[in-house]
Amino acid sequence: MPVVSALYRYPVKGFTPESRDELVVQADGRIAGDRVLAFRFADAVEPEDADGLESWPKSRGLALMDFPALARIELAFDADAQLLRLSVDGDVLAETGLDDTGRRELEDAVTAFVQASPDARRLEKDGALPLRLVGDGVTARFQDRARGYVSLHGAASVDDVDAAVPVPVDSRRFRSNIVVDGVPPWDELGWSGRIRIGATAFEVQRPIGRCAAIMANPDTGERDARLLRVLTSEFDQVEPTLGILLLPADGGGVVRVGDEVVVES
Numbered sequence: 001m002p003v004v005s006a007l008y009r010y011p012v013k014g015f016t017p018e019s020r021d022e023l024v025v026q027a028d029g030r031i032a033g034d035r036v037l038a039f040r041f042a043d044a045v046e047p048e049d050a051d052g053l054e055s056w057p058k059s060r061g062l063a064l065m066d067f068p069a070l071a072r073i074e075l076a077f078d079a080d081a082q083l084l085r086l087s088v089d090g091d092v093l094a095e096t097g098l099d100d101t102g103r104r105e106l107e108d109a110v111t112a113f114v115q116a117s118p119d120a121r122r123l124e125k126d127g128a129l130p131l132r133l134v135g136d137g138v139t140a141r142f143q144d145r146a147r148g149y150v151s152l153h154g155a156a157s158v159d160d161v162d163a164a165v166p167v168p169v170d171s172r173r174f175r176s177n178i179v180v181d182g183v184p185p186w187d188e189l190g191w192s193g194r195i196r197i198g199a200t201a202f203e204v205q206r207p208i209g210r211c212a213a214i215m216a217n218p219d220t221g222e223r224d225a226r227l228l229r230v231l232t233s234e235f236d237q238v239e240p241t242l243g244i245l246l247l248p249a250d251g252g253g254v255v256r257v258g259d260e261v262v263v264e265s
Contacts, residue, residue, distance in 0.1 A: 030148030043127030068216035153243030200253030
C-alpha cells in the first residue's frame with residue numbers, strides 16, 4: 001500500500017523547506033504556512049493578474065530557477081512568534097521578526113549573500129534592487145501558480161532519476177509538499193480522478209512540468225546535473241515532468257506522514 005513518507009512546506013518562496021509530520025490543506029488548495037513570504041524585486045510592487053487570480057511569478061523575485069545558490073541558505077520559521085532565521089553552514093545570516101526593522105535586516109542579509117555568490121550578476125538588472133521581503137507570514141499566496149495546488153511525487157521516480165546521473169538526487173530537488181513510498185517509478189503520472197490520503201480526498205489535476213530549479217544541488221547550491229535534459233532524453237518525456245498537482249475535493253483537511261494513499265478512480 002502506498003504511504004506518505006515525507007511532508008514539506010516552504011515558508012519563504014524559493015528557499016529551503018521545513019520537514020513536517022503533518023500538513024493542513026486549506027480549502028483553496030494551498031498548504032497552511034506554505035509560501036507565506038517571498039523576496040521580491042524592487043519593481044515587483046503589485047501581483048499580476050492570471051485569469052482573475054493574484055499571481056506572483058517566480059521570475060519577479062528570488063527563486064532557485066535563477067538563483068541556485070539560495071539552496072545553501074538554511075531556513076527556520078517560527079510561525080507563532082513570526083521569527084525567521086537564515087543561516088549558511090551554521091553561521092546565522094539574520095534572525096529577526098517581521099516588523100519593518102526586521103524585514104530590512106533580512107533583506108540586507110539576503111542581498112549580501114546573493115551578491116557574494118555566483119548568481120550576483122542576476123541582481124544587476126534594472127529593477128531588481130533593493131530586494132523586498134513581502135508577505136504577512138500567515139497567508140499562503142506566493143505559489144508558482146496563481147491557483148494554489150498541493151504537489152506530490154513518488155520517491156521511486158526520484159530514485160530512477162538518481163540512478164541516471166552521477167551526482168546525488170533526492171526528493172528535495174523537486175520541492176513537492178507530499179512524497180509517497182510504495183509506488184512504482186512514474187506510476188503517479190498516470191493517476192487520474194480522485195485519490196485519498198488518510199482522511200483527505202483530492203482530485204488529480206495534472207503532471208508537474210519542471211524548471212531549472214531541479215538542477216540546483218540542495219546542499220551546495222550548484223547546478224550539478226542537467227536534469228531537464230535527463231528527464232526528456234533518459235525517460236522519453238516530451239517535456240521534463242515529475243510529480244502531480246492536486247486540489248482538495250471536500251474542503252481540505254490534514255495529511256500526515258504514514259497516511260495511506262488510495263487511488264480511487
